[in-house]
Amino acid sequence: MRLQIEKVVYGGAGLAHQAEAGKAVFVPFTLPGEIVEAELSVEKDAYGGAELVRVIEASSDRVAPGCVHFGACGGCQLQHAEYSAQMRMKAGILRESLERVGLVELPEVQSHGDAFWGYRNRIRLRIAEMDGALRLGYNRRGSNEFLPIQECPIAAPLLWRAASALLKLAETDKGAERWLRGAVEIEFFSNGDETKLQMTLFVRGALSADLKGLCERLRVVVPELVGAGVSILAKESALRSRRTERPAAGASWGAEGLLYRAAGADYWVSRGGFFQVNRFLIDTMVRLVTEGREGRLAWDLYAGVGLFSKALAKAFERVVGVEGSETAAADLAGTLKGPRTQAICASTVDFLRHTVIQRERPEVVVMDPPRAGLGADVCELLVRLKAAELVYVSCDPVTLARDLKVLVDGGYALVELHLVDMFPQTFHQETVVVLRRGA
Missing domain, CATH: 2.40.50.1070 (OB fold (Dihydrolipoamide Acetyltransferase, E2P))
Structure with a gap:
């Protein structure tokens, strides 16, 4: 079939519509504006999947892939796109994901990138x-x-x-x-x-x-x-x-x-422990999450080895890091050794259930959850907590949008939206969102 690609969606495929039925068709390795020939490989009631046969009219953003395995390997989806085009597509996907759940008053997406080869640690x-x-x-x-x-x-x-x-x-x-x-x-x-x-x-x-x-x-x-x-x-x-x-x-x-x-500090990472994967953008991530924030108390939820906790400890009287993995929590305890810091091994939801009934309230809560996001229980507890500022680090725009809708409906406003391209050449993206209560 002959198709015109309208946009690239989360997952990396190009979206087109069949002329006859108007059914959506997803075609990997295509770019917006391209006219392609594709062969249907999956057919559902509402959509179809197709494999690219050839590009009839190529986008000016199309480039030669940088790896001989691109297309066969499941790791990368966007090597055929010039890097600035990858960033634009990801920013569009982020904005569309948020708008789809009803978040329409959005700040400008600020994009941050660096070297786009050799970045994985x-x-x-x-x-x-x-x-x-x-x-x-x-x-x-x-x-x-x-x-x-x-x-x-x-x-x-x-x-x-x-x-x-x-x-x-x-x-x-x-x-x-x-x-x-x-x-x-x-x-x-x-x-x-x-x-x-x-x-x-x-x-x-x-x-x-x-x-x-x-x-x-x-x-x-x-x-x-x-x-x-x-x-x-x-x-x-x-x-x-x-x-x-x-x-x-x-x-x-x-x-x-x-x-x-990283970010002017040393972190002990146990073998197999989680750490941000892009060695060129970790400092940028820490800066976006922590710079300019100070006060009496900050919480770092899903803290890992304490990447954000350690930076927050320079400007807050007290920092509490919370981590559910025993391995990462042990590393976190090694990171947060000072008298003004505390490492807690607990799930975020259990920690919040216990602390939300206490009088102590943090000025800032930083959250860097796994791909599944915060979830309804954590979002509702954060709304009850009423911290002045939330900083949400997300690696999935779909679960991010779901969680932000709950937080915004609970009284928070989105004031900063950063796309940090931690995963160049792939469809994955990292987002830093700053929310303020009653802003």
């Missing part, structure tokens, strides 16, 4: 054997099928260099080969300047092999390696969702984490 790769050789890769687009890769340009160069070195080592080293054949995935995490590296091997069931020997031999060619560990996954399914997986700790070598320098 963490990658997690699958391990498989193909044609008699061990390979590392990701999932093929839209499936769980293994895709072997030979490069990943959005990853910090150290990460792919380490992955390649490990594969090379396994060609001649029986110990390395044993580990890779026994593992299903491997993760590499580096600090911002690529001087320190952590490695995690994910295995199904216990694996008896010499981790120390593997790491010492790998460190000869990757001297940045400071620590490694084994995570033992459940045996029942190799395709179990990472979000529901609760691995057990196995053998370890070297440091249990690494010191990450």
Whole structure:
């Protein structure tokens, strides 16, 4: 079918409408204004999905992808778009997501970007054997099928260099080969300047092999390696969702984490612990969330290792960081050691239920929830709390819009809206929203 692309939607596909039926059709790897030929691949009552056959009239924003695996790999969706066009499309998606729930009085979207290649400080790769050789890769687009890769340009160069070195080592080293054949995935995490590296091997069931020997031999060619560990996954399914997986700790070598320098401070991040993934924009994120805010008390909810808590502690008499993950909460406690700070291991909803009935009220509440957002219970408790200012960091515009509608209906006004492009070349986006009570 011949289609004209109207816009790009959340998820990265271009939206068009069939001329005859007026049905919406979503076509990946297309850009607004383009005329394309596409082949229908999915047909539902209300919409269809199609695969791009060829571009008949290309957008001036179309560029050659920067990775040989683009299109086959499930990791990136927007490499065919010039970077400023990616930013414009994401800003439009953010605004439309908010308007769709009835938030029409919106501040201007302020966009923040930086280097758009080599930005990831963490990658997690699958391990498989193909044609008699061990390979590392990701999932093929839209499936769980293994895709072997030979490069990943959005990853910090150290990460792919380490992955390649490990594969090379396994060609001649029986110990390395044993580990890779026994593992299903491997993760590499580096600090911002690529001087320190952590490695995690994910295995199904216990694996008896010499981790120390593997790491010492790998460190000869990757001297940045400071620590490694084994995570033992459940045996029942190799395709179990990472979000529901609760691995057990196995053998370890070297440091249990690494010191990450960001926004003028040092943060201890345990192996496997969460930290913002874009090494070039972390400082910008901290500045947007904390700069110019001061007072008696601030809360940092979903605090992680304390990225925002530590910056807030410079300007507030007291800062409370709240984190539900035991691993991250332990790192948070190490970050918030001063007499004016407190680290609490608890879910945000439990913390708010307990504190909302207390007299103590923070001037500022910072929130950086996972993709699922705050949810109705947390939003309603925040409305009851009546803090003067809320700063909401979101990685999903749909759940963000849902939550903001509750907060605005509860008496808050949106006063700042920042798009921070933490995930260039992909459809993912990060947003910082500032809300003030009665503004």
